[in-house]
Amino acid sequence: DTGVSQNPRHKITKRGQNVTFRCDPISEHNRLYWYRQTLGQGPEFLTYFQNEAQLEKSRLLSDRFSAERPKGSFSTLEIQRTEQGDSAMYLCASSLKGQRYEQYFGPGTRLTVT
Amino acid sequence: AQSVTQPDIHITVSEGASLELRCNYSYGATPYLFWYVQSPGQGLQLLLKYFSGDTLVQGIKGFEAEFKRSQSSFNLRKPSVHWSDAAEYFCAVGPADNAGKSTFGDGTTLTVKP
Numbered sequence: 001d002t003g004v005s006q007n008p009r010h011k012i013t014k015r016g017q018n019v020t021f022r023c024d025p026i027s028e029h030n031r032l033y034w035y036r037q038t039l040g041q042g043p044e045f046l047t048y049f050q051n052e053a054q055l056e057k058s059r060l061l062s063d064r065f066s067a068e069r070p071k072g073s074f075s076t077l078e079i080q081r082t083e084q085g086d087s088a089m090y091l092c093a094s095s096l097k098g099q100r101y102e103q104y105f106g107p108g109t110r111l112t113v114t
Numbered sequence: 115a116q117s118v119t120q121p122d123i124h125i126t127v128s129e130g131a132s133l134e135l136r137c138n139y140s141y142g143a144t145p146y147l148f149w150y151v152q153s154p155g156q157g158l159q160l161l162l163k164y165f166s167g168d169t170l171v172q173g174i175k176g177f178e179a180e181f182k183r184s185q186s187s188f189n190l191r192k193p194s195v196h197w198s199d200a201a202e203y204f205c206a207v208g209p210a211d212n213a214g215k216s217t218f219g220d221g222t223t224l225t226v227k228p
């Protein structure tokens with residue numbers, strides 16, 4: 001069990017550029033979640049997948065954000081036309097049905113938009 | 115809607131002293147409750163969880179928490195704090211309606227004085 005991994009760990013981009021983050025969940029976990037965490041706040045739910053199906057999206061997830069999990073394994077989160085307000089830590093978590101969806105978090109991707 | 119309140123933004127304790135971090139939640143049914151710890155620049159590590167049964171739950175690193183339904187609280191405790199416990203602590207409630215996502219409080223930052 002190698003845990004949840006996220007890449008890159010840090011990303012600095014200029015406003016208006018597109019960025020993509022990757023999350024590799026624990027291998028047998030069927031659920032995958034994306035959260036966003038800004039300074040001084042707890043993580044806020046963005047979206048989650050069960051296998052390859054995206055089951056829920058938060059209202060926080062504007063049209064510039066898109067997430068995929070094409071084969072039910074890894075997931076990508078893309079932000080188009082980044083804005084300074086997108087600067088945050090993006091956390092991924094995974095869980096397994098039958099374990100009451102106990103979530104295991106990755107180390108996060110720190111995005112800085114300049 | 116579910117919500118979590120952590121009333122203390124910042125707590126300072128001396129090494130060796132006892133610790134209690136407060137958490138109040140709002141949830142329509144029996145909640146699933148979690149405490150996580152986050153070190154600077156890192157992801158979240160699960161300390162302990164409550165699903166049902168015994169209202170006093172034990173976690174890793176010597177932490178425990180007590181679920182009190184009448185007070186809608188799930189306070190985290192440790193009898194003797196170590197300098198390595200300095201971190202940010204998040205209380206979370208979830209999943210709701212089998213959705214799996216968690217709602218987090220805004221965290222309590224713990225500083226440990228030598």
